[in-house]
Amino acid sequence: DFLEGTIFLAPFLHGLPQFKALGRVFPIEIAIDMAVFQHITETVQSLRTFSRGDAQGLTGELIDWVNLSWIVRFRHFFTLSAEETINYTLPGGSRLGLRDLGNLARALDLPSFLAVLPDPYREALAEANRWQSIPALFQRWFIGRLYRAFQKNPFQIGLQVSYFLLKEMEVKCLESLLCALELGESSEKISGLMTLPVKGGDRV
Numbered sequence: 001d002f003l004e005g006t007i008f009l010a011p012f013l014h015g016l017p018q019f020k021a022l023g024r025v026f027p028i029e030i031a032i033d034m035a036v037f038q039h040i041t042e043t044v045q046s047l048r049t050f051s052r053g054d055a056q057g058l059t060g061e062l063i064d065w066v067n068l069s070w071i072v073r074f075r076h077f078f079t080l081s082a083e084e085t086i087n088y089t090l091p092g093g094s095r096l097g098l099r100d101l102g103n104l105a106r107a108l109d110l111p112s113f114l115a116v117l118p119d120p121y122r123e124a125l126a127e128a129n130r131w132q133s134i135p136a137l138f139q140r141w142f143i144g145r146l147y148r149a150f151q152k153n154p155f156q157i158g159l160q161v162s163y164f165l166l167k168e169m170e171v172k173c174l175e176s177l178l179c180a181l182e183l184g185e186s187s188e189k190i191s192g193l194m195t196l197p198v199k200g201g202d203r204v
Helices: 009-024 024-044 049-076 082-087 099-105 110-115 131-153 157-181 187-193
Strands: none
Touching: 009 024, 009 049, 024 049, 049 099, 049 131, 049 157, 082 099, 131 157
C-alpha cells in the first residue's frame, strides 16, 4: 500500500513470487534497482538535446560502473552462472554493450576480465589485483569525470547530476565509516575500504 503510485510498486510485485519461493530478498532488491535505473535512463532521454549531453554521458558511465560491480559481485562472490549474471545487467551503459557485458561475465580470472574492457576503463582498472578493488577503482575514475562537469557550461543539467552523485557518494562513505567504527575496525582498514568523493587527499 505504501508503494502505490510510485515507480517501485510494479518491480516489487514482479519480484514478490521469487522472494516467496526462495525466501531471499534479492529478487525484490534487484527488480527495484533495475526499475530505478530504467527510470533514470528514460528521464535523461526525455531531455532536450542541448541538456542531454553531459547528463547522458554521466548516467551511462554510472550504469557501466553498476554493471561492472554487479558482475563481480554476482559472478565471483555469489557464484551465479554467466547467463544469470548477464540477465541482471542494466541497459543504457556508455561504453559497455550487451556483448561486452557477456564477455566480462564469462571471464574466468581477473587478467582476462581486464583484457576485454574498453578504454578508458581498462586503464582506470589496471591497478586491480583482486576482484574487490574493481568498484573502488572505477569510482575513483568516475569521480574525476564528475568533477569535470564543474569546469563546463554551468547552464546544463550535467552540473546538477554531478553534484547529486558526489553527494550520494559522500553519504555512502559516511555510512561505511559508521558501520566500520561500530564493528571496531582499525583506522587503516577503514581508510582502505573507502574512496571519498574528493580530488586529492582523504577528507570530507
